[in-house]
Amino acid sequence: MSDEPRHEVARLRRELRTTGHDWFDAHRDGLPATLRAALAEPEAAVALFADVWPALPSDVDEKWSRDLLDVGAELAAALPTSLLLATGFRRAAAHLRGRGALRLAAVAGMRELAIHRLRDDDPDAAAGALHDLAATYRAEGRLHKVIGCADEALEFYLLHDDRPGAARALAHLGELMIEVDRPDSAIKYLSRADKLFTDLADTAARARALTSLGRALWLAGDRAVAHRRFNRALALLIGTDDDAAQRVRDLVAGLESVAEPVKQGDADLDQQAEHEPDPRQAR
Numbered sequence: 001m002s003d004e005p006r007h008e009v010a011r012l013r014r015e016l017r018t019t020g021h022d023w024f025d026a027h028r029d030g031l032p033a034t035l036r037a038a039l040a041e042p043e044a045a046v047a048l049f050a051d052v053w054p055a056l057p058s059d060v061d062e063k064w065s066r067d068l069l070d071v072g073a074e075l076a077a078a079l080p081t082s083l084l085l086a087t088g089f090r091r092a093a094a095h096l097r098g099r100g101a102l103r104l105a106a107v108a109g110m111r112e113l114a115i116h117r118l119r120d121d122d123p124d125a126a127a128g129a130l131h132d133l134a135a136t137y138r139a140e141g142r143l144h145k146v147i148g149c150a151d152e153a154l155e156f157y158l159l160h161d162d163r164p165g166a167a168r169a170l171a172h173l174g175e176l177m178i179e180v181d182r183p184d185s186a187i188k189y190l191s192r193a194d195k196l197f198t199d200l201a202d203t204a205a206r207a208r209a210l211t212s213l214g215r216a217l218w219l220a221g222d223r224a225v226a227h228r229r230f231n232r233a234l235a236l237l238i239g240t241d242d243d244a245a246q247r248v249r250d251l252v253a254g255l256e257s258v259a260e261p262v263k264q265g266d267a268d269l270d271q272q273a274e275h276e277p278d279p280r281q282a283r
Contacts, residue, residue, distance in 0.1 A: 005037040009044045016051055024055055028064070035071045042078040049075060050088035053095045062101050068092075069108060076111060086115040086125075090132055102140050109133035123160045127153040127169070147176050167196035171209040178216055186216035204244070207236040211248050218255050227252075 012034065016023045027034075031052065038045040049072055056065075069092060075085055089112035096105035109132055116126040130149040137145035150173045157165035174190035177183070190213035197206035214229035230252050237245035 005034070006041055006044050008034055009038045009048050013048050013051055016048075016055055024052075024057060024060075032067050032071050035068075036074065039074060039078060042075050043082075045071075046075050046079060046082055046085045046088065050084050050091060053088065053091035056095055058099050060099075062104060065092075065096060065101065065104055069104060069111075072108075072111065076115070081115060081119045083115070083119075083125075086112045086129070089115070090129065093132055093136060097136050097139060102136055105136045106133065106140070109136050123153075123156040123162050123165050126156045127165065130156075143176075143180055147173070147180070150176055163196055164200055164202065167193050167200060167202075167209070168205060170196065171205070171212065174209070174216065175212050178212065178219065181219075183216045183219040187213065187220060190216055203236045204241060207233040207241075207244065207248075210236070211251065215251065215255070223259075 012023075012027060012031075015027075019026075035045045035049060038048075049068075052068070072085065072089060072092065075082075079085055089108045093105045093108035093112065096102070096108060109129070113126070113129045113133055116122070116129050120126075130153045134146045134149035137143075137149065150169065154166060154169035154173060156162075157169050170189045170193035174186045174188075174193060177186035177189060190209055193209045194206065194213060197209055200206070210229050210233035214226045214233065217223075217226035217229060230248055233248050234245055237248065
């Protein structure tokens with residue numbers, strides 16, 4: 001690579017840092033060609049690719065954005081495991097999602113994810129990429145794809161034997177199952193999450209999982225056990241996070257306010273739950 005393309009990329013990056021959005025108007029037409037000219041030394045081109053997305057105005061047309069994403073694909077062929085390129089794709093997805101170009105945002109998100117799949121060395125980074133991709137799928141109304149992202153995040157954590165990450169991923173999957181009206185599946189995921197959280201120090205996360213588990217049990221019709229899970233969550237929160245404890249109480253009150261009249265057998269079970277010893281008093 002001659003010095004000229006590398007120096008041009010360096011000059012554009014310096015100008016971008018000082019001029020921001022005004023920079024784009026001056027360099028819009030030639031930017032993709034400049035990046036392609038620097039492909040022989042892709043590290044420099046990747047840095048500019050990552051820098052440029054936050055500087056784009058919101059009204060950039062999709063054709064231009066697609067061309068820039070295509071340059072990113074060429075850079076990925078040269079540097080398939082570049083974390084800086086992954087950052088560039090994430091910034092691209094955020095920009096495109098913000099202006100409603102969801103199909104292109106999904107393309108950018110999948111390219112970011114492809115880098116983390118190849119690296120396979122940081123489950124948190126991979127889960128972050130999946131979380132951002134899921135945000136695009138959610139904006140598209142494709143909840144099955146959102147669930148697929150959550151399931152893959154769980155797989156990353158399990159393969160890396162990351163128990164805190166697996167617990168969080170299981171809890172997230174359980175909450176998604178509640179959202180799509182599958183309380184039985186939610187109970188399975190959230191029960192697994194609670195077992196993992198039991199051995200971890202993250203009491204706030206365990207309390208959230210117990211609260212979600214209580215909600216899933218309630219929706220499945222098991223109100224007695226649901227009350228016990230809510231009580232366990234409160235035992236973890238009272239005195240440490242009173243605002244979160246109040247949110248649990250509010251959730252229970254909301255569930256009870258819309259509950260259908262119960263049969264006498266169910267009422268007896270609920271009464272038993274109400275008279276069950278408070279776990280805070282059993283300490």
